[in-house]
Each structure stands twice: as structure tokens, then as C-alpha cells.
Amino acid sequence: MSFRKFVDKRWAAATGAASVAATAAALLTLAAPGTSAAAAGLGGVAESSGRYVGTAVDPNRYTDGSYGTILDTEFNSVTAENAMKWDALQPSRGQYNWAQADRIMQRAEATGQMVRGHTLVWHSQTPSWVQNLSATELRQVMVDHITTVMTRYKGRIAHWDVVNEAFNDDGSRRQSFWQQKLGDSYIADAFRAARAADPSAKLYINDYSTDAINAKSTAIYNLVRQFKQQGVPIDGVGFQAHLIINQVPGDFRQNLQRFADLGVDVAITELDIRMQTPSDAQKLATQKADYQKSFAACWAVTRCKGVTIWGITDKFSWIPDVFPGQGAALVWNESYQKKPAYDGAVAGMGGTTPTTTTTTTTTDDGPPPGDGCTATYRIVNQWGGGFQAEVRVTADGPISGWAVSWTFTGGERISQIWNATASGTSGAITARNVSYNGNLGAGASTTFGFVGSGAPGTPTATCSAA
Structure with a gap:
């Protein structure tokens, strides 16, 4: 895996995903009022x-x-x-x-x-x-x-x-x-x-x-x-x-x-x-x-x-x-x-100097699951009572955001996640991009990962693109 962002479980549980997002926005505003990442x-x-x-x-x-x-x-x-x-x-x-x-x-x-x-x-x-x-x-x-x-x-x-x-x-x-x-x-x-x-x-x-x-x-x-x-x-x-x-x-x-x-x-x-x-x-x-x-x-x-x-x-x-x-x-x-x-x-790094662009996309109801990107779910490590998983998101064409969904059926539970925000910790999960990894060109990919408790299964992950 490329790198990890671990969320303090006590903090996340106390504040909820919305407050985490608000905290991030507040920090960015503190750093540079009126600007965006x-x-x-x-x-x-x-x-x-x-x-x-x-x-x-x-x-x-x-x-x-x-x-x-x-x-x-x-x-x-x-x-x-x-x-x-x-x-x-x-x-x-x-x-x-x-x-x-x-x-x-x-x-x-x-x-x-x-x-x-x-x-x-x-x-x-x-x-x-x-x-x-x-x-x-x-x-x-x-x-x-x-x-x-x-x-x-x-x-x-x-x-x-x-x-x-x-x-x-x-x-x-x-x-x-x-x-x-x-x-x-x-x-x-x-x-x-x-x-x-x-x-x-x-x-x-x-x-x-x-x-x-x-x-x-x-x-x-x-x-x-x-x-x-x-x-x-x-x-x-x-x-x-x-x-x-x-x-x-x-x-x-x-x-x-x-x-x-x-x-x-x-x-x-x-x-x-x-x-x-x-x-x-x-x-x-x-x-x-x-x-x-x-x-x-x-x-x-x-x-x-x-x-x-x-x-x-x-x-x-x-x-x-x-x-x-x-x-x-x-x-x-x-x-x-x-x-x-x-x-x-x-x-x-084999890249070109990044530039900030603005893209406007108009859709009626949004793309159906699996449209515009694919997701590959894999277990990269496991131990007694826990495991580490990685999900790779690959864009079919240029996208400005993504959401990956899957369902835990064996009682697994996410304890820590990085490079994405998750809608929950067990059962049906939807993980969405964070600020820096939503924009992907055609064929480009990014990864997110998490540490979970329980015996790891092999759920099917579907990807929706924006």
C-alpha cells in the first residue's frame, strides 16, 4: 500500500463523519481563507x-x-x-x-x-x-x-x-x-x-x-x-x-x-x-x-x-x-x-506539473453503480481477529469523484480507514474519495485501505463515478 491515514476511533465516534469533514474544512479555512485545496x-x-x-x-x-x-x-x-x-x-x-x-x-x-x-x-x-x-x-x-x-x-x-x-x-x-x-x-x-x-x-x-x-x-x-x-x-x-x-x-x-x-x-x-x-x-x-x-x-x-x-x-x-x-x-x-x-x-516521479482546473458535469440522476470506474478489493494482511484490506479504484474515463460500495456478511467491522471516508463500519459500506484523490484521468487509479476486525471475507465491490 502507498500510505496510511488512521482516524482516531474515539474522536471519529464522538464527532461523526460530518464533523470530521467540517474539521478538515475549518483547518483549510484557517490556513487560507477563501481558497480551496x-x-x-x-x-x-x-x-x-x-x-x-x-x-x-x-x-x-x-x-x-x-x-x-x-x-x-x-x-x-x-x-x-x-x-x-x-x-x-x-x-x-x-x-x-x-x-x-x-x-x-x-x-x-x-x-x-x-x-x-x-x-x-x-x-x-x-x-x-x-x-x-x-x-x-x-x-x-x-x-x-x-x-x-x-x-x-x-x-x-x-x-x-x-x-x-x-x-x-x-x-x-x-x-x-x-x-x-x-x-x-x-x-x-x-x-x-x-x-x-x-x-x-x-x-x-x-x-x-x-x-x-x-x-x-x-x-x-x-x-x-x-x-x-x-x-x-x-x-x-x-x-x-x-x-x-x-x-x-x-x-x-x-x-x-x-x-x-x-x-x-x-x-x-x-x-x-x-x-x-x-x-x-x-x-x-x-x-x-x-x-x-x-x-x-x-x-x-x-x-x-x-x-x-x-x-x-x-x-x-x-x-x-x-x-x-x-x-x-x-x-x-x-x-x-x-x-x-x-x-x-x-x-x-514521471509526471507533469499539476494544475488546478474546473470541470462542470451535468447529469440527470447520476451514474449507476459500476459506471465510470472499477474497484478491486483485496486482503493484504491478516492476523488473529483482524485483517488489513486495500481497494484499488481505476477510472474508465476522467472522473472527479468516486464511491465504492460493498457489504460485510461475516460480522467484519472497520476500525481504521485511510484515503477515504466511510459511511459506516459494518454491514453495507460506502467509501468515498477524500479531497486529494477524487480526480482521476482515464485509466488512472488510486487506492484506499482499512484495518478491520473479524475474519476477512471477499466481498464484491462496486464503484460509482462522478
């Missing part, structure tokens, strides 16, 4: 091939200019830039602050975006009270933190960066306080705790300077291979890809592919491509080509799930503070204008 955007282009394009977000910037509008209309995935790191969530032992992380979750769920969790175990941005613990206490606190955070967002966060930046550039283990006190086993212990806390989440190890085949990426490759042999639960590898113009590795695709061949997913998790400032036309053209190369490397690997651009606008990029004299690393400039890099990203 774009039909596609980068996330829409990615979704057509079953992937995501995401961005790193700071909820304190939601009301800054066009930040909120671009966030809601251009991306189908978000990552918390800082709000889910240890120092933000548990600054004092046992005292959790969920406010900022919850804001990100609520907005993402209202707009139908997948959430990537970042990050659980990292040597940086971890409070001193953690670093000063004894080895015995440190191991237990690590497990407790992972369990508490992942349990709160269980079934709602699709991917977690469980361990972040655990290796040096030469391939040796980073001598962080985690490594020094707990030894090599702490990474495996973290992944086991994460799997126990949320069996549905995809668990990633994440690092930088691993985009090429080099000592560091090979060390992580060997670790993943070892974990697969030992049964340590690991689902994916994240490649941060903080790059410099004209330095995208020539073996980027081959590197992603060798990890995929181990049986794990891969993703570009923190992409930005910086330059010496000020920018000029030549630098921006090089940056465009480099964004295209980076996206194309992912799109060439079947198990590459998507790309997260580390921020929306150069106005808020972390680059100038860390690399003096460098910047302009993102695809929107400081005035929220698209840069050539935007078109490079689209080209790397």
Missing part, C-alpha cells in the same frame, strides 16, 4: 503510483502566510520536525507533553495525510535526565518511552523512525550514551519494544550520509541483514538525503535497491538540496536536476515508499543555521513561490 499537488502525483510525498512540519507555523495552504494541498504525508522527539514529548521523567504532537496528528487526520513518527531513540535532543541514568535504568526508560509514545498513537502513525543516526561515517557504531551504556543490543531492543507497542506500524532505522554505497550505508546494510536473519522486527530503512547541488550520488538507486533486496522497504526521509547563497538561475537549474534525480532514484525501486522533503519553504529551513553561507535547499522560496526544483520533483 488543489486537485493534485506533489502528493497527488505520488499517489498515482502508490507512493507519498511528505514534508516536515512545525505546528507553530500553521498560520504563517501560505504555509498551511501548501501543507494541506501539496503533501499526502507529514513528519513532525521536532514535536515528537524525546525532549519535546518527555522533558522530565514521566511527565509527557502531547500538545504539539497532537496538533500535528489532528490536522493530518483531518486532511487525510499519512504521519511518519520521528524519532524514538536518538543521541541528540534527548534530555540530560535520560543520559545520566544507569545502564539498567536507561534500558527500561527507553522501552517505557517507546511503549508510551507508540501506544498513544497506535494505529494512527504509519511509519516510525525507531532509531536515528546510530553509526559514524566510517561504519563504526556512534559512541553515544546509548552505545556506551547499553552496547550493540540497544538497537534490536528498541525495535522489539516498538513492535510490541504497535504491531501495525512500519519500523525504520534512519541515518544521514547513507545515500551512496559507502562504509556507513554498508554497515547499516549488514545490520539489517543480521536483523532479518535473527528475526528482529525491522520493516524499513530511511535515507535522510541532506544533499548539496551537483553531488547527488550516481549510485543512489542501486543503493536503495540493495536494501530492498533484503526484504525491507526504503524511503527518502529528509530530502533537501542546498547551495551556496545567494541562489541564481544556474544553481536553481542544477538543483532542479538534482531533485529530479533523487525522486527518480526512489521511483525506480519498487519498495521505495516515498520521499519526505525536510520543510516547505526556505524561510524556515534549518540549513543556514547549521551551514553558514548555504541554504535555498527546498522547493518553495522564502516568499512561498515554487522554484524550478518543484518541476524537478514532479519529473522525477
Whole structure:
């Protein structure tokens, strides 16, 4: 599946589908009064091939200019830039602050975006009270933190960066306080705790300077291979890809592919491509080509799930503070204008730059079920008492919306759904498109999915198009 949007069951049950829609509309209005969401955007282009394009977000910037509008209309995935790191969530032992992380979750769920969790175990941005613990206490606190955070967002966060930046550039283990006190086993212990806390989440190890085949990426490759042999639960590898113009590795695709061949997913998790400032036309053209190369490397690997651009606008990029004299690393400039890099990203996905169009369709009674689109229902995973299903909607001709109907006859019940809204949870179900995946060209397709309880059946799904 391409990506997941999990709705908080308690919230959905309390508010109902109408209130969820109203919340989404309210958030969009807050971001940009008087405007409407774009039909596609980068996330829409990615979704057509079953992937995501995401961005790193700071909820304190939601009301800054066009930040909120671009966030809601251009991306189908978000990552918390800082709000889910240890120092933000548990600054004092046992005292959790969920406010900022919850804001990100609520907005993402209202707009139908997948959430990537970042990050659980990292040597940086971890409070001193953690670093000063004894080895015995440190191991237990690590497990407790992972369990508490992942349990709160269980079934709602699709991917977690469980361990972040655990290796040096030469391939040796980073001598962080985690490594020094707990030894090599702490990474495996973290992944086991994460799997126990949320069996549905995809668990990633994440690092930088691993985009090429080099000592560091090979060390992580060997670790993943070892974990697969030992049964340590690991689902994916994240490649941060903080790059410099004209330095995208020539073996980027081959590197992603060798990890995929181990049986794990891969993703570009923190992409930005910086330059010496000020920018000029030549630098921006090089940056465009480099964004295209980076996206194309992912799109060439079947198990590459998507790309997260580390921020929306150069106005808020972390680059100038860390690399003096460098910047302009993102695809929107400081005035929220698209840069050539935007078109490079689209080209790397094999698409064309999306435009917003208005189409008026006149019908008498609307199309009958099955007219204009087809739906394919399949079970992609199952376990004792539950299952995961995916439905692919394919347009016969250009459509601006769709509804898929089926009936559960064996007592199945939907507990979580993404990329669609559903009319109910059991019996006769109708799932409808959300804002970003209703417009499909002839032959184009999109997917939605859900987690259900009960023994999965194989119902016949019918599709109606608008």
C-alpha cells in the first residue's frame, strides 16, 4: 500500500463523519481563507503510483502566510520536525507533553495525510535526565518511552523512525550514551519494544550520509541483514538525503535497491538540496536536476515508499543555521513561490506539473453503480481477529469523484480507514474519495485501505463515478 491515514476511533465516534469533514474544512479555512485545496499537488502525483510525498512540519507555523495552504494541498504525508522527539514529548521523567504532537496528528487526520513518527531513540535532543541514568535504568526508560509514545498513537502513525543516526561515517557504531551504556543490543531492543507497542506500524532505522554505497550505508546494510536473519522486527530503512547541488550520488538507486533486496522497504526521509547563497538561475537549474534525480532514484525501486522533503519553504529551513553561507535547499522560496526544483520533483516521479482546473458535469440522476470506474478489493494482511484490506479504484474515463460500495456478511467491522471516508463500519459500506484523490484521468487509479476486525471475507465491490 502507498500510505496510511488512521482516524482516531474515539474522536471519529464522538464527532461523526460530518464533523470530521467540517474539521478538515475549518483547518483549510484557517490556513487560507477563501481558497480551496488543489486537485493534485506533489502528493497527488505520488499517489498515482502508490507512493507519498511528505514534508516536515512545525505546528507553530500553521498560520504563517501560505504555509498551511501548501501543507494541506501539496503533501499526502507529514513528519513532525521536532514535536515528537524525546525532549519535546518527555522533558522530565514521566511527565509527557502531547500538545504539539497532537496538533500535528489532528490536522493530518483531518486532511487525510499519512504521519511518519520521528524519532524514538536518538543521541541528540534527548534530555540530560535520560543520559545520566544507569545502564539498567536507561534500558527500561527507553522501552517505557517507546511503549508510551507508540501506544498513544497506535494505529494512527504509519511509519516510525525507531532509531536515528546510530553509526559514524566510517561504519563504526556512534559512541553515544546509548552505545556506551547499553552496547550493540540497544538497537534490536528498541525495535522489539516498538513492535510490541504497535504491531501495525512500519519500523525504520534512519541515518544521514547513507545515500551512496559507502562504509556507513554498508554497515547499516549488514545490520539489517543480521536483523532479518535473527528475526528482529525491522520493516524499513530511511535515507535522510541532506544533499548539496551537483553531488547527488550516481549510485543512489542501486543503493536503495540493495536494501530492498533484503526484504525491507526504503524511503527518502529528509530530502533537501542546498547551495551556496545567494541562489541564481544556474544553481536553481542544477538543483532542479538534482531533485529530479533523487525522486527518480526512489521511483525506480519498487519498495521505495516515498520521499519526505525536510520543510516547505526556505524561510524556515534549518540549513543556514547549521551551514553558514548555504541554504535555498527546498522547493518553495522564502516568499512561498515554487522554484524550478518543484518541476524537478514532479519529473522525477514521471509526471507533469499539476494544475488546478474546473470541470462542470451535468447529469440527470447520476451514474449507476459500476459506471465510470472499477474497484478491486483485496486482503493484504491478516492476523488473529483482524485483517488489513486495500481497494484499488481505476477510472474508465476522467472522473472527479468516486464511491465504492460493498457489504460485510461475516460480522467484519472497520476500525481504521485511510484515503477515504466511510459511511459506516459494518454491514453495507460506502467509501468515498477524500479531497486529494477524487480526480482521476482515464485509466488512472488510486487506492484506499482499512484495518478491520473479524475474519476477512471477499466481498464484491462496486464503484460509482462522478
